Amino acid sequence: MTSLVKPQSGLDDISTYVPGKPVEEVQRELGLADVIKLASNENPQAPAPKAVAAIQAAVAKLNFYPDGASHELRRALAAHLGVRPDQVAVGNGADGLIMETCMAYLEDGDEVIVSRSSFPVYDVYASAMRARVVKTPLRDYGLDLQAMAAAIKPRTKLIFVCNPNNPTGTLVTATEVEAFVQAVPDDVLVVFDEAYYEFVDSPDYPQSLRYVHDGRANVMVLRTYSKVYGLAGIRLGYAIADPEVFAPLHKIREPFAVNSLAQVAGVAALQDTEYLQRSVAANAAGREYLYREFGRLGLSFVRSHTNFVLLSIGSQAADVARRLLAAGVIVRPCGGYELPECLRITVGDPAQNARLIEALKAALQAKR
Numbered sequence: 001m002t003s004l005v006k007p008q009s010g011l012d013d014i015s016t017y018v019p020g021k022p023v024e025e026v027q028r029e030l031g032l033a034d035v036i037k038l039a040s041n042e043n044p045q046a047p048a049p050k051a052v053a054a055i056q057a058a059v060a061k062l063n064f065y066p067d068g069a070s071h072e073l074r075r076a077l078a079a080h081l082g083v084r085p086d087q088v089a090v091g092n093g094a095d096g097l098i099m100e101t102c103m104a105y106l107e108d109g110d111e112v113i114v115s116r117s118s119f120p121v122y123d124v125y126a127s128a129m130r131a132r133v134v135k136t137p138l139r140d141y142g143l144d145l146q147a148m149a150a151a152i153k154p155r156t157k158l159i160f161v162c163n164p165n166n167p168t169g170t171l172v173t174a175t176e177v178e179a180f181v182q183a184v185p186d187d188v189l190v191v192f193d194e195a196y197y198e199f200v201d202s203p204d205y206p207q208s209l210r211y212v213h214d215g216r217a218n219v220m221v222l223r224t225y226s227k228v229y230g231l232a233g234i235r236l237g238y239a240i241a242d243p244e245v246f247a248p249l250h251k252i253r254e255p256f257a258v259n260s261l262a263q264v265a266g267v268a269a270l271q272d273t274e275y276l277q278r279s280v281a282a283n284a285a286g287r288e289y290l291y292r293e294f295g296r297l298g299l300s301f302v303r304s305h306t307n308f309v310l311l312s313i314g315s316q317a318a319d320v321a322r323r324l325l326a327a328g329v330i331v332r333p334c335g336g337y338e339l340p341e342c343l344r345i346t347v348g349d350p351a352q353n354a355r356l357i358e359a360l361k362a363a364l365q366a367k368r
C-alpha cells in the first residue's frame with residue numbers, strides 16, 4: 001500500500017545517508033570470506049583495554065537507566081580538557097550533538113553555512129529543520145574560511161567548520177581561525193568539528209578551546225570517541241562550549257542519549273593514554289606507508305592530518321572503488337562529497353594497508 005502520510009517538507013531535499021558498507025554485508029553479497037573495511041575512518045585496533053574492562057563491569061547494571069546528566073563522564077572530560085563540567089555536553093556520538101544543535105537553534109528560513117565537500121551530517125539536520133544550507137567552495141582541497149565569513153547574512157545562524165576536514169584531511173590554521181572568529185557576529189554560532197583532533201600534529205592547528213575559555217558564547221567545539229579511541233560502536237561524542245550555548249540543547253535532547261556503557265567507557269578511555277599514543281603512532285606510520293606506495297603508483301593524494309587519505313585518481317575513481325570492493329577492500333568513493341575523482345581511504349593496520357596497495361595495483365591495471 002502507498003503511504004499517504006506526508007513527511008515534513010524539510011526532508012524533501014535530503015537523501016538517506018549511505019554509510020560505509022559493513023564488512024558482513026560485502027561478505028554476504030559477494031561471497032567473500034576475507035573483507036576489510038577502510039571506508040569509515042574507524043580505528044583498526046580493538047578498543048582500549050581499560051574501556052573494554054569498564055564496559056564489561058557495567059553490563060550487570062543494564063537494568064537501570066543511565067545517569068541522564070552523565071556527571072562522572074562530564075567531570076572526567078572537564079578535568080582532561082581543563083574546563084568546567086558545565087562547559088561540557090555529551091551526546092550519542094558527535095552526530096547526536098550535531099542533531100541536537102540543529103534542533104535547538106534552527107528554524108524555517110535560517111541559514112547554515114558549510115563548506116562543499118565536508119561532513120554531510122550538517123546538511124541533513126540543517127535541512128530537516130528547514131534551514132537553508134549555503135555551501136562555500138573548497139580552496140585547494142581545504143575549507144575557505146574567508147569565503148565562509150563572506151557568506152554570512154542577517155539570517156545566518158550556524159556555521160560548521162570541520163577541522164581537519166572530512167573527507168579531504170586538510171586543516172585551517174590558527175591564524176585563519178582567529179580572523180574568522182573575529183569576523184563572525186555574536187549571534188551566529190560557530191561549531192568547530194574536531195573529530196580528528198588527536199591525530200593532528202601541526203603547530204598551525206588552532207587551540208579552539210581557547211575561545212570557550214575566553215568566554216566567547218558563540219563557539220562550540222565537537223570531539224568524539226569514535227576515531228582515535230576506537231569506540232565507534234559505543235556511540236559517544238562530546239562538545240565544549242559556554243553553558244548558555246548548551247541550555248537550549250538540554251531542553252530538546254533525549255533524556256538518556258548517552259547509554260551507561262558509553263559513559264563508563266568514556267571515563268576509562270581517557271585514562272588509557274598508552275592506547276591513545278599507540279593509535280596515533282600506528283596511524284602516522286600507516287599514513288606514511290600509504291603516501292610512499294601511492295607515490296610509487298604515481299597517484300596524487302592530499303596530505304592528511306587524520307586517519308584517512310584522499311586519493312585523487314581521475315575519471316576512473318568509481319570503477320576502481322568497485323574493483324577494490326570485488327577484491328574485498330571497502331573504500332569510500334567521494335561522488336557524494338562532490339569529489340567524483342577521489343577515493344577516501346582509511347589508514348588500516350599494516351596488513352590491511354599492504355592488502356589495499358596490492359588490490360589497488362590490480363584495480364588500476366584492469367582494463368576498463
Ligand SMILES: *Cc1c(COP(=O)(O)O)cnc(C)c1O
Nearest residue numbers: 093094095119166195224226237
Ligand atoms: C566521524 C565523524 C563524526 C561522527 O562522530 P560520531 O561521534 O561517531 O558520531 C563527526 N564529525 C566528523 C567530521 C567525523 O568524521
